[in-house]
């Protein structure tokens with residue numbers, strides 16, 4: 001594959017020295033920090049090469065075999081190959097699943113699903129932002145909360161876990177058009193089967209947004225939502241370790257959801273697809289289908305478990321008591337016994353550890369200075385770190401946060 005130690009490579013002969021300098025400086029920054037941002041990763045040189053290729057020059061409005069511009073013979077092959085690799089990676093049958101490779105990123109992918117399938121004003125049942133949902137799950141400042149009505153749900157207060165019985169009652173009472181599962185800050189396993197039952201009991205579509213989990217599902221270290229969902233969306237740049245972008249998987253059947261979603265992406269929301277991006281996604285999907293990637297995914301989980309255990313041992317409260325993924329939510333505030341999420345994040349950045357401040361469920365503080373931080377192990381696992389390294393990272397985090405605590 002590619003060297004884990006040197007995941008970032010640079011253009012050496014750019015004539016635009018101003019931008020070159022900024023790129024090189026950012027490269028240096030990326031190399032010099034410990035990156036615990038749960039949604040980031042480092043892509044291979046092959047992914048960068050595809051992204052930086054001449055495919056960016058081509059207009060390809062439409063879909064493979066049905067374009068609005070000439071000269072798309074080769075571009076069609078790129079898109080077809082990307083679809084083929086996506087099906088293979090997630091063990092899907094082409095008679096059962098349709099794939100749209102064109103959404104420019106995760107948010108536009110989710111928007112396209114609603115534009116295609118949810119009547120304006122109808123209800124989207126999604127986790128509220130402060131419990132770990134994404135903006136595009138119907139939150140009020142997002143277009144998805146302006147054109148549709150969110151039925152928010154959260155985790156249970158005592159356990160900080162999903163309460164499927166309560167979700168079922170809510171769905172039956174509210175009758176949403178679509179239920180969205182899959183989150184940005186929920187560290188535990190989600191029972192996709194239970195979500196299927198809830199969707200069936202309330203007559204809703206089930207969309208799983210596995211943006212954070214794509215690489216873990218691909219590596220078979222996290223349960224696959226495909227047996228249960230009508231629609232699966234994922235970003236390609238988080239645990240999947242590809243370029244920024246997204247994929248929409250749609251179940252093919254007599255409901256014709258696939259046609260509706262394709263129309264929503266183009267011409268509904270977008271013009272020409274970014275074919276350099278599609279090619280780079282195809283590269284990442286192939287990389288993700290290797291035994292080395294499966295090992296990588298397993299290591300992400302081991303590292304997260306080690307990090308959570310060590311922080312917990314050192315007295316920090318881990319939301320929900322642990323993790324089943326790459327992601328850990330730490331309650332740094334601990335009802336005033338600790339420090340705020342913003343202060344924690346600022347202090348860690350000064351010490352070379354990059355994290356993000358994050359609300360915790362039922363947060364008593366504000367989103368701009370919440371009670372917690374979110375940590376993820378995908379990026380540093382790409383750089384070859386193992387459990388013992390994460391134990392050391394936990395030690396360092398503890399030192400930095402404690403400097404103020406006592």
Ligand SMILES: *Cc1c(COP(=O)(O)O)cnc(C)c1O
Pocket residue numbers: 039105106107108110134136182183184209210211212235245
């Ligand atoms: C990251 C993420 C998105 C949005 O992706 P962007 O590429 O930032 O638009 C959507 N949903 C979830 C659950 C995510 O984690």
